[in-house]
Amino acid sequence: MIASFGARMRNVLVFCFLFFSSLLTAQQFDLVLEGGRVMDPETGLDAIRNVGVRDGRITSISSEPLAGRRVVHAAGLVVAPGFIDLHQHGQSLDSERVKAFDGVTTALEMEIGVPDVAAFLKAKEGRSIIHYGTTASHCAARSLGFGTPLPEGTILPKSGPATEKPATPEQIKQIKHRLGDEIGAGALGIGMGIQYTPGATRLEVIDMFRLAAERKLPVYTHMRSFGSIEPGSSIEATEEVIGAAAITGAPLHIVHINSTCLRDTLECISLVAGARARGLDVTTEAYPYIAGMTAINSAVFNPGWREKMGIDYSNLVLPNTGEHLTRERFEELHRSSSQQMVLIFANTQEMIDATIPHPLIMIASDGDLGHPRNAGTYSRVLAQYVREKKTLTLMEALRKMTLMPSQMLERSTPAAHRKGRLQEGADADIVVFDPQTISDRSTFEKPMEPSIGVHYLIVAGTVLIDDSKMVPEVYPGRAITSPVKTGSALRP
Ligand SMILES: [Zn+2]
Numbered sequence: 001m002i003a004s005f006g007a008r009m010r011n012v013l014v015f016c017f018l019f020f021s022s023l024l025t026a027q028q029f030d031l032v033l034e035g036g037r038v039m040d041p042e043t044g045l046d047a048i049r050n051v052g053v054r055d056g057r058i059t060s061i062s063s064e065p066l067a068g069r070r071v072v073h074a075a076g077l078v079v080a081p082g083f084i085d086l087h088q089h090g091q092s093l094d095s096e097r098v099k100a101f102d103g104v105t106t107a108l109e110m111e112i113g114v115p116d117v118a119a120f121l122k123a124k125e126g127r128s129i130i131h132y133g134t135t136a137s138h139c140a141a142r143s144l145g146f147g148t149p150l151p152e153g154t155i156l157p158k159s160g161p162a163t164e165k166p167a168t169p170e171q172i173k174q175i176k177h178r179l180g181d182e183i184g185a186g187a188l189g190i191g192m193g194i195q196y197t198p199g200a201t202r203l204e205v206i207d208m209f210r211l212a213a214e215r216k217l218p219v220y221t222h223m224r225s226f227g228s229i230e231p232g233s234s235i236e237a238t239e240e241v242i243g244a245a246a247i248t249g250a251p252l253h254i255v256h257i258n259s260t261c262l263r264d265t266l267e268c269i270s271l272v273a274g275a276r277a278r279g280l281d282v283t284t285e286a287y288p289y290i291a292g293m294t295a296i297n298s299a300v301f302n303p304g305w306r307e308k309m310g311i312d313y314s315n316l317v318l319p320n321t322g323e324h325l326t327r328e329r330f331e332e333l334h335r336s337s338s339q340q341m342v343l344i345f346a347n348t349q350e351m352i353d354a355t356i357p358h359p360l361i362m363i364a365s366d367g368d369l370g371h372p373r374n375a376g377t378y379s380r381v382l383a384q385y386v387r388e389k390k391t392l393t394l395m396e397a398l399r400k401m402t403l404m405p406s407q408m409l410e411r412s413t414p415a416a417h418r419k420g421r422l423q424e425g426a427d428a429d430i431v432v433f434d435p436q437t438i439s440d441r442s443t444f445e446k447p448m449e450p451s452i453g454v455h456y457l458i459v460a461g462t463v464l465i466d467d468s469k470m471v472p473e474v475y476p477g478r479a480i481t482s483p484v485k486t487g488s489a490l491r492p
Helices: 004-025 095-101 117-124 140-147 170-185 202-214 234-248 257-277 305-309 327-335 350-357 373-388 394-401 403-409 414-418
Strands: 029-039 045-054 057-062 070-073 080-081 081-086 104-114 131-137 191-193 219-222 253-254 282-286 291-296 342-346 361-363 431-432 454-460 461-467
Touching: 029 057, 029 394, 029 431, 029 454, 080 394, 081 373, 081 403, 095 104, 095 454, 095 461, 104 117, 104 140, 104 191, 104 219, 104 327, 117 131, 131 140, 131 170, 131 305, 140 170, 170 202, 191 291, 202 219, 202 234, 219 234, 234 253, 234 257, 253 257, 257 282, 257 350, 327 461, 361 373, 361 394, 361 403, 373 394, 394 403, 403 414
Parallel strands: 029 070, 029 080, 081 104, 104 131, 131 191, 191 219, 219 253, 253 282, 282 361
Antiparallel strands: 029 045, 045 057, 080 431, 291 342, 431 454, 454 461
16 A cells, blocks of 8 residues: 555654654663562552652653663562661761661661751761761750760760759750750751650650740650659650650650560550550651660669669670670679660560561661661561561561651651652652562671662662662762751752
């Protein structure tokens, strides 16, 4: 059949259109993740898709082929939002590297907060491989108010007058003033380690919640007490902070409910559930290890700790050396003004196994040098609870690691709406991992062994882990700050 002139002309036009649009497509994306299992806990998407990234954002999720300057073949791998760790103390590059191999693209110091927000943000600017941010530290502000600022490089006060004494009205005023300034410098909320400042009265705690509520920011808290002995049980401690949230209206996030509530963890979670059922904004988190870790000269080890936790000196172990403490060694380290971290073996595997799958539990690592949770938390949950015990689906686990923490962060900054999602318009913070092999490798003996199974990690559109290897000399990490601070890279 001979085509008419009009039909041939049309064919030429169609050809030209396809030719030029394919040229356009070829230039369309900085990066394409091709053929992976794309999972998004908010929309429920769980399908083979191609993901196009441009200018640090996810700009296309399509079942059609996408062309990009760089194409990564992700067949057989899961493509998910990068994990958001709300509770990360270790903020050095060493810690950031092991976090990255664990799938984490954002690691925030929210439990306690740093002593100087502006100095922290400045020190990390342009030198961070993953995103960072912090709360304002009540512990540090209180130490300042008592005239004994925290020593350089520490976030926890040594047990002493600044932790044991009630603050005067004048000191409360100073503490609030300092916290207000820290919020102005970009803090994402107020961090309160109440157990580290037992001299803080119930009213002081409420006053800090009032300040957070005024600034429309949440309080993150390590609660006042652990164990079952009354008064001073973990149930009472949970009541205290839920009460402060109810009185003031400040959103409340209870950190590591596993290591504060120990054998009563499920009861503590039920208190959180009850508060939420009454309309309160209360959330919580846990990490998948039976041991905790903290500073041995802190108020956590004030007299009575053995009875409260139901453990003895030998359940305290020094990281790296593995030395189990005796009474004498404990006394020496507890008195010391130089800060030594100690592992606390106080929980059971059964309690951790019952806690991690609970729908109210976010995953957060409490990571720091010396404890395997720094490097292994996220891979361990994926290996142990999704793959081995099968008490979590992959999507449920991802929700705990991405969407739930990003929704928590939305209380502090609208920029968090673009985090924790694998959606068009979201920030291109993406983990690409093998669900069959992802595993933690860190142990109490070798706490900094990086996890395996993360093949690619994308931070703000930059490839940070490429074919399972760290790309050197790229620093795509940016500050996440509350909107009162101007000039944040993440300002919406
Ligand atoms: Zn803590």
